[in-house]
Amino acid sequence: MADDNKPKIDAATGTEIKHHEWDGIQELDTPLPRWWLWSLYATIVFAIGYTIAYPAWPLIDDATQGVLGWSSRGALEKELAAREAQVAPIRKAIAQTPIQDLPAHPQLMQAAIEGGRSAFRVHCVQCHGSGAAGSKGYPNLNDDDWLWGGDLMAIEKTITDGVRNPDHDDTRQSLMPAFGKDQLLQAAQVDDVVAYVRTISHQDRANAASQRGAAIFADNCAICHGPDGKGSRELGAPDLTDAIWLFGGDTGSIHDTVWNSRHGVMPRWDDKLDKTTIRMLAIYVHSLGGGEATPAVAQAQAGQ
Amino acid sequence: MLIPGISSPLYEKRKGVYPKAVDGFFRRFKWAIMAVTLAIYWITPWIRWDRGPYAPDQAVLIDLANRRFYMFDIEIWPHEFYYVAGLLIMAGIGLFLVTSAVGRAWCGYACPQTVWTDLFQHIERFIDGDRNAQIRLANAPWGPAKLARRLTKWSVWLLIAFMTGGAWIFYFADAPTLQHQFWTGVAAPVAYFTVALLTATTFLLGGFLREQVCIYMCPWPRIQAAMLDEKSLTVTYKHWRGEKRGSLKKAEAQPGEFGDCIDCNQCVAVCPTGIDIREGSQVGCITCALCIDACDKVMEQVGRPRGLIDYCTEEDAEAEQKGAAPRPVLRTLLRPRTIAYFMAWSAVGVAMLFALGARTRVDISAQQDRNPIFVRLSDGTIRNAYTVKIRNMEARPRPMEISVDGLPGAQLWTDATAREQAGRTLSTTVPADSVARLRVFVAMPGEGDTRQDFHFAVRALDKEGGDNREPARFERPE
Numbered sequence: 001m002a003d004d005n006k007p008k009i010d011a012a013t014g015t016e017i018k019h020h021e022w023d024g025i026q027e028l029d030t031p032l033p034r035w036w037l038w039s040l041y042a043t044i045v046f047a048i049g050y051t052i053a054y055p056a057w058p059l060i061d062d063a064t065q066g067v068l069g070w071s072s073r074g075a076l077e078k079e080l081a082a083r084e085a086q087v088a089p090i091r092k093a094i095a096q097t098p099i100q101d102l103p104a105h106p107q108l109m110q111a112a113i114e115g116g117r118s119a120f121r122v123h124c125v126q127c128h129g130s131g132a133a134g135s136k137g138y139p140n141l142n143d144d145d146w147l148w149g150g151d152l153m154a155i156e157k158t159i160t161d162g163v164r165n166p167d168h169d170d171t172r173q174s175l176m177p178a179f180g181k182d183q184l185l186q187a188a189q190v191d192d193v194v195a196y197v198r199t200i201s202h203q204d205r206a207n208a209a210s211q212r213g214a215a216i217f218a219d220n221c222a223i224c225h226g227p228d229g230k231g232s233r234e235l236g237a238p239d240l241t242d243a244i245w246l247f248g249g250d251t252g253s254i255h256d257t258v259w260n261s262r263h264g265v266m267p268r269w270d271d272k273l274d275k276t277t278i279r280m281l282a283i284y285v286h287s288l289g290g291g292e293a294t295p296a297v298a299q300a301q302a303g304q
Numbered sequence: 305m306l307i308p309g310i311s312s313p314l315y316e317k318r319k320g321v322y323p324k325a326v327d328g329f330f331r332r333f334k335w336a337i338m339a340v341t342l343a344i345y346w347i348t349p350w351i352r353w354d355r356g357p358y359a360p361d362q363a364v365l366i367d368l369a370n371r372r373f374y375m376f377d378i379e380i381w382p383h384e385f386y387y388v389a390g391l392l393i394m395a396g397i398g399l400f401l402v403t404s405a406v407g408r409a410w411c412g413y414a415c416p417q418t419v420w421t422d423l424f425q426h427i428e429r430f431i432d433g434d435r436n437a438q439i440r441l442a443n444a445p446w447g448p449a450k451l452a453r454r455l456t457k458w459s460v461w462l463l464i465a466f467m468t469g470g471a472w473i474f475y476f477a478d479a480p481t482l483q484h485q486f487w488t489g490v491a492a493p494v495a496y497f498t499v500a501l502l503t504a505t506t507f508l509l510g511g512f513l514r515e516q517v518c519i520y521m522c523p524w525p526r527i528q529a530a531m532l533d534e535k536s537l538t539v540t541y542k543h544w545r546g547e548k549r550g551s552l553k554k555a556e557a558q559p560g561e562f563g564d565c566i567d568c569n570q571c572v573a574v575c576p577t578g579i580d581i582r583e584g585s586q587v588g589c590i591t592c593a594l595c596i597d598a599c600d601k602v603m604e605q606v607g608r609p610r611g612l613i614d615y616c617t618e619e620d621a622e623a624e625q626k627g628a629a630p631r632p633v634l635r636t637l638l639r640p641r642t643i644a645y646f647m648a649w650s651a652v653g654v655a656m657l658f659a660l661g662a663r664t665r666v667d668i669s670a671q672q673d674r675n676p677i678f679v680r681l682s683d684g685t686i687r688n689a690y691t692v693k694i695r696n697m698e699a700r701p702r703p704m705e706i707s708v709d710g711l712p713g714a715q716l717w718t719d720a721t722a723r724e725q726a727g728r729t730l731s732t733t734v735p736a737d738s739v740a741r742l743r744v745f746v747a748m749p750g751e752g753d754t755r756q757d758f759h760f761a762v763r764a765l766d767k768e769g770g771d772n773r774e775p776a777r778f779e780r781p782e
Contacts, residue, residue, distance in 0.1 A: 012583075031316035033520055035513075131675030142679040142687075144723070242682035243750070287719060289679065289689060289745055 087111070095276040099152045100294040102283065109283060116284025119277050123269070132288055137247055137264055144290040145244040148172050149233045151294040156282035162268035163236070171268060174236035179220065180259030189216050194254045200229045200241050201249060320442055321515060321578035323425055324435035324570070328597025337413045338422060346467070349474035353377075358736030359699035366476050372737070378660065379737075381697065390656045394649060399524075400531065401645035405637050407537040407615075408528050411590035415524075417517050418576075418590060420468065420510035424461055425576065431457045435573055461511045462503070469502030515577035518590055525587045532585075533618075537636055539591045540616035541571070541582040544625045549582075552606060564608050571595035571613055581613055591615075666704070666770040667695040668762040670744075677779050684750040685715075686780045692742045694762055696734035703765040706730040708746065710758035711778055719743040731765075746778060754780050 008017045010028055018027040051057060054066040065071075090111045094102070102108055121130065127138045134140040139147065148158050158172055165171035179185040185193070196213030198204040218227065224237040231239035238246065246264070247257055269278055285291075351363035353376055360367065365374040373380040373388070380387050402409050411418060432438045432453055444450050473495045474482060485491035486499075509517055518525055532538065546565030555562040565582070572580045574595055579588040581595050593615065600610040615633050616624075624630055636642075673689040681687055696702050707729040708714050715726035719742075726747065734740040748756075756778040763771040 031313055033516060034315045034317050035516070036520065037315045129676075131673075133676035133679070140676075140679065142676060143681055145682040239682065243680055243684035244682050289687065289719070290681075293722065 087115075091115075091276045094279055099156055099279055099282065102152070109287075112280040112283040113287045115277070116280035116282070116287075119273070119281050120284055123273065124281070127266075132285065137262070139246055140244070141285050142288045142290060143244055144292075145239065145242055146233065146290070146292070147236050147238055147246075150286070150290055150292040152282055152286050152291070153294055154233075155285050155291075156279060158266070159278050159281055159285075160268065160270045163266040164263055165265070165268045168268050172236055172266075174224070175263070176224070176237075176257075176261045178259065178261040181261075185216065185220065185258075189213075190255065190258050193217050193221065194251060194258060197229070197240050197254055197258075198251060201243075202241075203249060318516065319578060320439070321576065322435045322438040322442070323576045323578075323594070324573040324598075325429055326574040326594050326598045326601075328594075328600060330593035330597050334413060334422065334592065334594075338419050341414060341416075341419055342423075346471050349471065349479040355379075356699050358701070360478060362478055364475060365478070368476055379697070379699070381695075384663070387656060387660070390652055394652050394656075397645060397649040397652065401642060401649055403528050403531045404533070404536060404645055405642045407532065407539075408525070408589070408591040411518065411525065411528070412592035415590075417509060417522070418592065420464075420506060421514045421576065423464065424510040424514075427460050427464070428457060431460070458507075458511070461507055465503045465506035465510065466499070468506040469499040469504075472502050473498050515588065518577060519588050525590075529587060533641075535617050535619055535636055535639060535641070537591075537615045537617055537633065538585045539581060539589060539593055539596065539613065540585070540618075540621055541565075541613050542611070542616070542621070542624070543582065546582070546612050564603070564612050566602065566606060568602055570598040570602050574598040664770065664772055665697045666702075666762060666764050666772050667697070668706070668760055668772050668774045669693045669695075670760045670774045670776045672776060672779075678781060680750065680781070681747065685747045686750050687745055687747045688778050690744045690746065690760070690776060692744045692760060692774075694732065694734050694740045694742070696736065696738060696740070696764075698736065698768075700736045701733050702736075703731065703733050704740075705763050705765055706732070706742070706744070707761050707763075708758050708776075709761050709773065711746070711748065711756060713748060714758075714778075715747040717745050719745070723747070748778060748780070750780070752780060754782050 008019075009015070010017050013028060013030075016029045018029050020027065051064070052066065053068045054070055055063050056066065057064040090108065093105075094108050094112050094115075097105065097108065102112065120128075120132065124132070128134050128141055129138070132141040139145075144150065146154070148154055148163070161168060161170040161172060163172040164174075177184055179193075180187065180190045192209045192213035193216045194213070195204065195207065195209035196211075196217050199206050199210040204210065217225075217229070221229075224235045225231050225240055226237070229240040231237045243249075245253070247253055247262055269281075273281075348364050349362065352361050353363035353374075354361055355374075359379070360374060362374065363376050365372075367374065371382045378387075399410060428438065432441050441450060441453065470486075473486075473491075477495075482491060482495065486495060513521075546563045548562050549565040549567040550558075550562035552566050555566070571582065572578075572595075574597070575581070576592060576594065577588045577590060579586060581589060596611075596613050596615070599613040603610050603612055611630070616630075617636055620631050669692070671691045673691070677688070679687045679689075692706065694704055694706070696704070706716070708716065714728070715723070716728065716730050717723055717726040718730060723745070726745075730742070730744065732740055732742065744760075758776055758778060759773045760776050761771065761773045763769070
């Protein structure tokens with residue numbers, strides 16, 4: 001082993017050969033350039049400076065904070081604040097423009113739709129679903145059937161004041177009597193009026209029961225749902241002739257509705273959200289595919 | 305720094321390299337290549353190219369902000385990035401081709417590290433004098449004269465480095481505009497940062513690190529070392545002709561004892577990487593061939609045939625040693641390996657040209673809303689919604705018509721129009737060189753298959769025409 005300490009020199013290069021060998025292949029011990037060593041020292045110096053400047057060394061329940069005071073939370077807050085400042089003028093413009101005039105500003109509309117989309121995912125999906133398609137008792141906001149109106153102003157009003165909020169005077173309010181439970185109609189009369197509703201919605205052909213039901217309908221239901229059953233948005237009375245049923249259009253469901261009545265509640269949002277967010281929500285819901293033109297705008301267009 | 309038992313130091317101080325000026329065929333060739341490559345680099349961003357009012361008029365522009373790459377008549381969109389990949393593949397195979405045909409020609413002539421180092425060395429000779437003066441100056445103690453020369457040299461280097469770094473940014477924005485912005489201080493911070501960084505690296509790599517880059521930093525010499533074979537051209541010292549070395553005096557004193565090499569060391573003096581080519585092919589040799597020029601000149605002076613150091617393949621070297629006549633150097637260009645590389649290289653090129661010629665300028669994509677998939681409308685019809693994107697790759701706005709194919713009775717409208725205006729087709733004008741995004745509603749009668757496959761079709765309505773289709777699906781509740 002004494003020989004191992006003697007340097008072996010490669011004849012061709014004059015460089016020392018390392019004392020190991022793999023299948024006859026040996027390694028030259030070529031010296032590294034000295035500037036390479038200096039760059040190693042430079043990175044060490046940089047690393048020391050870095051750990052002083054930035055949070056680095058773990059302590060028992062904390063870590064060194066670094067003299068620059070940087071933190072990832074702080075960086076996030078800064079970015080969020082910058083983003084807020086960036087969108088502030090757009091939010092302001094959305095809030096200040098009358099909602100019926102906003103469709104004339106495509107960029108504001110686009111911003112409002114995106115803002116409304118994210119607010120919807122936080123506040124509305126619990127009942128209306130992530131795609132706003134609703135479920136039994138919770139309206140589908142994608143379709144073209146609106147209980148209280150589908151123009152921007154009407155939607156904004158519904159979101160602001162809610163539906164059947166007990167402690168709020170401005171809330172959307174309608175009250176269908178429980179015709180069966182409260183014995184306003186007899187059981188047979190309820191059956192007849194259900195049969196009638198089935199015919200005006202084109203689900204059943206006219207029959208004896210439905211003909212009897214027509215008269216009962218005219219006396220008890222037409223005051224809100226209209227003589228032809230097309231409903232009334234002023235009263236929040238649904239259109240009974242279309243294909244959309246909030247609580248189901250089969251005989252059993254309609255019977256249940258007439259017997260017990262239905263009183264769906266939507267919270268008011270003006271005490272939870274700011275006006276701009278509510279406005280953006282209204283614009284988003286309006287954009288889902290069923291939005292209607294505001295009456296004033298629609299009239300102006302018709303006049304042209 | 306010594307470790308007991310090990311004789312050689314772990315770290316080595318850099319040996320100064322002071323290449324001597326030389327003239328000759330290869331030196332002139334290198335001047336020409338330097339002039340051409342630097343001209344290409346500095347002039348390219350300033351070439352104008354008319355593309356009409358909707359596209360930039362810079363011939364070569366990498367518009368990162370708008371995700372477009374312009375090269376004369378070719379415009380590349382991000383989704384066509386495979387063209388860039390193809391160019392990189394061609395560059396890779398091209399290097400293989402060049403290496404197998406003419407050895408490390410890239411290293412010796414065209415590599416930016418070589419070109420800028422060459423330029424910096426020329427400036428060095430202009431300011432400090434030739435090799436011997438440079439060595440004297442390097443060994444001289446620091447004083448006002450040395451400081452003045454150093455500062456002058458470094459200033460000129462810095463100026464060139466700044467021009468080098470400065471030119472780079474013009475490939476990424478409209479050059480005249482950016483130049484104005486740059487000098488008035490309103491250019492993007494990244495522009496200043498890029499210029500500063502490239503100025504620093506050019507100054508450092510061209511002025512100081514030089515051959516260290518080739519020997520220690522660059523992977524390419526290693527790859528090339530693996531790619532060279534016995535048929536590759538390398539700069540070869542013909543030791544069978546040159547050895548045994550001896551000065552002219554010795555040769556006169558003992559005729560027949562010495563070879564052609566008069567041991568004048570000119571080949572070492574002119575070498576920009578500071579190697580001795582007479583030790584054989586090595587990683588430090590970038591095959592710049594300046595030693596060939598130097599040796600040829602000396603051979604001419606002493607009345608011996610040129611080519612003691614010359615381009616030569618290993619195979620020919622062996623043949624010549626056995627007494628065969630030197631074979632023409634260019635013969636090495638045509639052999640199966642180079643031809644195979646050339647075929648692969650041109651196959652990629654031809655395939656790209658073909659794809660470029662056949663690529664569509666109108667495209668459509670349609671993505672169905674998944675939540676909800678369908679909506680029942682009050683009249684009982686079913687509505688599906690799609691996000692349809694129309695891509696217009698021409699540099700002018702184009703009127704387009706969207707229709708559905710295979711969905712009889714469908715009504716189409718968008719989020720910008722009311723259902724009352726629904727029709728069989730939709731018309732839109734797609735702005736120049738951009739993608740139009742439409743939310744398209746499609747309504748069908750409530751009764752029917754739960755799934756119906758169809759196509760969205762787009763057709764350009766101007767006289768150049770062009771169309772495209774995209775498969776889609778209409779779904780109903782069960």
